[in-house]
Amino acid sequence: MNNCTERIYNGLVKENPTFVLMLGMCPTLAVTTSAINGVGMGLSTTVVLVLSNMLISMLRKIIPDSVRMPAFIVVVASFVTIVQFLLEGFVPSLYASLGIYIPLIVVNCIILGRAESYASKNPVLPSIFDGIGMGLGFTVGLAAIGIVREVIGTGAIFGRQLLPLADAAAGKGGYVPVTIFILPPGAFLVLAFLVALQNKVRSNAAKKGKKVPEATGCGEGCASCGNSACGGKVFPTGNEE
Amino acid sequence: MSENKLKMSSSPHIRSKVTSANIMLYVTIALLPASAFGVWNFGVSALVMLICTTASSVLTEYIYEKLMHKKITVNDFSAVVTGLLLGLNMPASAPWWMGVLGGVFAILIVKQLFGGLGQNFMNPALGARCFLLISFTSQMTTFVYDGVTGPTPLAQLKSGETVDSMSMLLGRIPGTIGETSVIAIIIGAIFLILLGVIDLRIPGTYIVSFVIFVGIFGHFANPNIGFFDPQYITAHLCGGGLMLGAWFMATDYVTSPITKRGQLVYGALLGILTGLFRLFGGSAEGVSYAIIISNLLVPLIERVTLPKPFGKGGEK
Numbered sequence: 001m002n003n004c005t006e007r008i009y010n011g012l013v014k015e016n017p018t019f020v021l022m023l024g025m026c027p028t029l030a031v032t033t034s035a036i037n038g039v040g041m042g043l044s045t046t047v048v049l050v051l052s053n054m055l056i057s058m059l060r061k062i063i064p065d066s067v068r069m070p071a072f073i074v075v076v077a078s079f080v081t082i083v084q085f086l087l088e089g090f091v092p093s094l095y096a097s098l099g100i101y102i103p104l105i106v107v108n109c110i111i112l113g114r115a116e117s118y119a120s121k122n123p124v125l126p127s128i129f130d131g132i133g134m135g136l137g138f139t140v141g142l143a144a145i146g147i148v149r150e151v152i153g154t155g156a157i158f159g160r161q162l163l164p165l166a167d168a169a170a171g172k173g174g175y176v177p178v179t180i181f182i183l184p185p186g187a188f189l190v191l192a193f194l195v196a197l198q199n200k201v202r203s204n205a206a207k208k209g210k211k212v213p214e215a216t217g218c219g220e221g222c223a224s225c226g227n228s229a230c231g232g233k234v235f236p237t238g239n240e241e
Numbered sequence: 242m243s244e245n246k247l248k249m250s251s252s253p254h255i256r257s258k259v260t261s262a263n264i265m266l267y268v269t270i271a272l273l274p275a276s277a278f279g280v281w282n283f284g285v286s287a288l289v290m291l292i293c294t295t296a297s298s299v300l301t302e303y304i305y306e307k308l309m310h311k312k313i314t315v316n317d318f319s320a321v322v323t324g325l326l327l328g329l330n331m332p333a334s335a336p337w338w339m340g341v342l343g344g345v346f347a348i349l350i351v352k353q354l355f356g357g358l359g360q361n362f363m364n365p366a367l368g369a370r371c372f373l374l375i376s377f378t379s380q381m382t383t384f385v386y387d388g389v390t391g392p393t394p395l396a397q398l399k400s401g402e403t404v405d406s407m408s409m410l411l412g413r414i415p416g417t418i419g420e421t422s423v424i425a426i427i428i429g430a431i432f433l434i435l436l437g438v439i440d441l442r443i444p445g446t447y448i449v450s451f452v453i454f455v456g457i458f459g460h461f462a463n464p465n466i467g468f469f470d471p472q473y474i475t476a477h478l479c480g481g482g483l484m485l486g487a488w489f490m491a492t493d494y495v496t497s498p499i500t501k502r503g504q505l506v507y508g509a510l511l512g513i514l515t516g517l518f519r520l521f522g523g524s525a526e527g528v529s530y531a532i533i534i535s536n537l538l539v540p541l542i543e544r545v546t547l548p549k550p551f552g553k554g555g556e557k
Contacts, residue, residue: 176377176380177376178377179378185372189350
């Protein structure tokens with residue numbers, strides 16, 4: 001089971017899809033206008049990711065190499081459809097606010113990336129945990145961006161008013177929301193600052209001599225590379241069996 | 242010739258006395274008439290706003306460079322110019338903390354995070370103004386003049402009312418602190434042109450292309466206006482941030498093209514975009530957005546207008 005906890009750590013911290021690999025930027029920037037949207041999107045993606053990783057790993061010896069992409073997409077799309085119906089049925093308000101980004105999970109590059117680089121080459125159990133780790137990493141990333149944007153942009157957190165709003169008409173002082181943070185520019189600003197922050201934390205950890213893998217170029221894949229400046233443009237190829 | 246008069250050194254041997262600090266100081270001085278008029282026109286709140294934006298810009302620059310162990314460049318006046326321009330672009334009735342926030346945004350995010358003076362990809366003052374405009378739309382577009390909240394002449398013009406061009410020329414109208422008086426702005430601009438800090442290329446093409454655009458398309462935006470209606474064009478020229486933008490913000494060295502042909506393209510683009518936003522856009526004003534969008538296109542403009550070195554190119 002050691003391998004499984006390693007997969008979760010890998011997805012949450014070492015290869016966090018949002019802050020390190022920079023995958024799935026489209027939903028990351030578009031749906032994180034509030035914390036609940038970020039968490040909802042992250043968890044939906046996690047469910048799809050775990051199930052698709054599981055099924056693709058099971059089918060990895062059956063799927064011919066030449067048609068693996070269409071095969072992956074069929075698998076992912078089936079799960080996305082299930083998740084979409086479930087969301088529409090049980091949390092219609094979240095479904096309405098996520099909108100087109102739910103069907104777009106089909107082409108989310110985290111899911112196809114994990115299928116291609118991990119699930120199609122590894123046994124079922126580690127693949128499931130890889131999906132859980134990556135999915136939770138994505139959820140944490142989206143929730144962090146969503147929380148920051150919601151607090152600054154509306155003064156609320158998970159829909160509850162955190163800071164009392166100013167009311168000019170009643171002459172009441174208080175927090176004046178910085179609306180730009182719940183608009184598209186705010187997504188870029190918050191993402192950039194959070195990535196900068198985590199890079200700073202990482203480089204500090206590296207200075208203190210903690211166990212951080214050294215940059216060895218991309219030959220061994222992003223997993224073994226301490227340099228996140230490439231933004232994980234190369235799909236991770238490390239940690240394969 | 243005696244031996245000790247010979248000096249051995251590598252080139253350059255002749256240095257210009259012009260430095261960034263000189264130029265920025267001249268720009269600061271040139272902005273003083275507009276600032277003084279703004280304070281006289283809008284009262285103490287305008288002075289407070291100008292002080293807030295300038296002080297926060299300078300302090301942000303100092304603190305950031307101190308923390309990042311960089312060379313302190315507060316003495317080159319560029320942060321003062323940014324802060325002052327931002328202040329001149331704010332309504333006097335906006336709360337003071339908005340000016341402080343704008344100054345921090347201008348220097349920290351638009352200027353320093355991209356590498357400091359000379360590296361910013363858009364005008365810091367305008368970047369901050371647009372940040373504030375999007376965030377606090379109501380406070381940034383409420384103009385109080387003589388204790389009365391009223392529409393700016395541009396807004397009146399947009400809704401089809403007539404305006405008095407003479408008071409717009411003098412500046413006895415509501416608006417942001419520095420944009421109202423065309424005369425005060427022109428005094429500063431003439432000072433800069435005489436010193437050679439700016440030339441007529443960018444502001445000239447900006448204003449000419451804007452006049453042509455408004456002259457032709459003003460009729461389509463408002464059917465009561467004829468083609469090239471002189472009064473309509475004068476009102477558009479004197480109203481809003483056009484003069485301040487054309488003379489002081491479009492001419493920023495860092496964010497305008499360095500090639501001569503490029504400056505003409507840039508000026509024409511500014512005029513067309515400003516006209517487009519003012520006549521057909523949702524709000525009455527469009528100078529800020531026109532300038533920052535053109536700022537973003539400057540690298541492309543420079544690439545296509547790069548002059549050919551003598552002897553290169555031509556027919557093959």
